[in-house]
Amino acid sequence: MSQANKEPAKDPTRDLAVEIYIELISRAVTVTENAAKINASPESLAKISFKLAEAFEKAEAEIMADARPKNQNFNVGAVDIGSWGKTP
DSSP: OOGGGOOOOOOHHHHHHHHHHHHHHHHHEEEOSSOEEESSOHHHHHHHHHHHHHHHHHHHHHHHHHHSOSOTTOOGGGSOGGGTTOOO
């Protein structure tokens, strides 16, 4: 496959930033019959989109880390589950 035909690598932060940017820019544009006015700098919206995407991914990673199993070294094969709940 030639260099020109290669699909670009997926960048989840960029993809999320694009979605955020589209939402922000659509809210910042006022369209009238004869003109369109942007109430914020497109460059500023692009920068804030990336910052928001990075913050979202960081928060998501922290939340997902809290949801992961805590005792990953537990060996279920070494435990006699049948004896659980029985008094000696």
